[in-house]
Amino acid sequence: MTLSLLCRAEGVVSRIQLNCPEGIAILPNVVPFGHATDLRTRLVDAIREIDIVPIELADDNAVPDCEIFINTIPESMPRSSIMIIGAGWWGGAAFATQPPAAWTQVDLHNPLPIGPYIAATLAVADVYLQIRDPRAVTGSRAYGWNAWTCTSEVGSDTSGTVPLGLDLSGIALAGVGAVGTAWMATLWATSGLSGSIAIVDSDAKGVSSSNLNRGLLFRRRDIGLQKAEVAATAAKGTIDWRPINGRFESSDIRPSLLVSAVDTNTARDAIQSRYPARTLSGSTRDLRAETMVGGRPGDGACLRCYNPLEAEVSDAQLRARVEQEGAGVLDELARGLGISNEELANRLEAPGCDAISDRLLAQLRAEYGDDTVPARFAVGFTSAMAGVLLAGETLRLMIHDEPDGIPDSKRVTFQFRRPESSINGRRVYPRDAVCPKCDPAAPSHEIWASRYDRWTSKASGKS
Known part of the structure; x- marks a missing residue:
C-alpha cells in the first residue's frame, strides 16, 4: 500500500528506492499486480506495471530526501525519516522521533490489513504535505488511528476479530x-x-x-x-x-x-x-x-x-471559461494562487488532485459567481x-x-x-x-x- 500510494504521487515523488531483502516468500493477497513469488521482485514488478513514478532497488550510497521504515524501528530517526507500524485495526506513523512505547506492543502477526493500510496513508500524507504544505508538518510528532474505536488509541481489538x-x-x-x-x-x-x-x-x-x-x-x-x-x-x-x-x-x-x-x-x-x-x-x-x-x-x-x-455548472466548464478569457485572467489567477503561469496552465489542461487545483477552482467560482458548485479534489x-x-x-x-x-x-x-x-x-x-x-x-x-x-x-x- 505504501509503495502503491507513493508511485501514484506524480509531481510530488520523482523516484522510489526499495530496500527489501531477497528470498522472502510472498503471501497471498498482498500485491495485486505481478506474478513473482519473491516479495522484493513482486513489489518492483507491480510498481513498474502501474507505470507512473519509477522504482529501483536501493543504492547504499544514495541519500534519499525521505526515508520510510515499515514495521522497523531504526536506531535513530533523522529529520527526514518516517516510521510506520500497523496491525489489526490500528496504524501509526512517527516522524523524526521514536514511537511511543505502546506502539511496539502491537501484534504484527495480526493478518487484518486495515491497520497497516492506515499507517501507509499517514506516511504518504506526510510526504505530500512536506511538498505542498510544509507548515502543516513542522516538528517531531507521532500519531495513529484505530478504525475499530475511531480514536487514536492503540488496542488489541480482539472484539473486532x-x-x-x-x-x-x-x-x-x-x-x-x-x-x-x-x-x-x-x-x-x-x-x-x-x-x-x-x-x-x-x-x-x-x-x-x-x-x-x-x-x-x-x-x-x-x-x-x-x-x-x-x-x-x-x-x-x-x-x-x-x-x-x-x-x-x-x-x-x-x-x-x-x-x-x-x-x-x-x-x-x-x-x-x-x-x-x-x-x-x-x-x-x-x-x-x-x-x-x-x-x-x-x-x-x-x-x-x-x-x-450540484449546480449545473461543472468544473470543466469553469476551466473552459478561463481559457476563453485569455492570458490576462491566467496571470491574475496565478498571482493570486502564488504559482507560476506554467503550473496553472498544466492544472487547467489536466487538473491534478491536490490543494492547488482546489484553490484554483475556488478562485474560479469566486470570479464567475458559481459558488454553489462544490470544490472537490482528493x-x-x-x-x-x-x-x-x-x-x-x-x-x-x-x-x-x-x-x-x-x-x-x-x-x-x-x-x-x-x-x-x-x-x-x-x-x-x-x-x-x-x-x-x-x-x-x-x-x-x-x-x-x-x-x-x-x-x-x-x-x-x-x-
Missing part, C-alpha cells in the same frame, strides 16, 4: 473509482472472506489517466477499459466480484447492504432512491476522509442527507483512507459486533492536515430534517423501514 469464512453476499458497491477500489483492495487483502459482491460503475469512458493517481487497482495499461471489470480482475481472490457497467439505480440489483463510493451528490440521491436496508458511504473533501453509516429510517441519515444536488492517500475505513465499517456491520457507545447512525472523519485534532472521530449522524429522500411521511418510508427491520432481525439471529 473477523471470522474465517465470513460471507459478504448481499453487498453491492456503487462507484468503482478512488474510494471504491481502496474498499475492494482492503477486503481482497483480508483473509477468509467469501461471497458474491456486485460492483457497479457508470463511467462509460472507463479508466483514464486521471484515475491512476488514486485508483489502487488501476495501471496505465488499463486506460480505456471499464473500471468495474479491471478492478474485479485485479482483486481476484476468494470474493466473487460481479462487475456491472452502468448506473446502480438502473440495474436489477437488490442488495441488503449498499456501499456508496460515488463522488457526486446527484449520484447519491439516485442510489438512495432504491432504499436498500442498510447504507454505508465513503467520500473525501480537501484532505479529509469520511465515512457514514446510515441509520434507522426516519431517524439516522441517508445518502441524500446534507448533500444538496489525493491518493485521502481516498485510500476513506476506502479502508469504509471497508472496516463494512466488516463491522457484517460481523454484527458494535463496540459500546457507537451509535446506530454515525459519521467518522479523519483530517490529514490535523491528525491529532479532536475533529477526527465519530459523531452521531441524525437525519437531515429537510431531506426529501427519507421523509417519514413519504410513501417510500414504510418500504425502507420494513427492509431495515428484516436486516436487524437477521443480524440479531431472530430469523
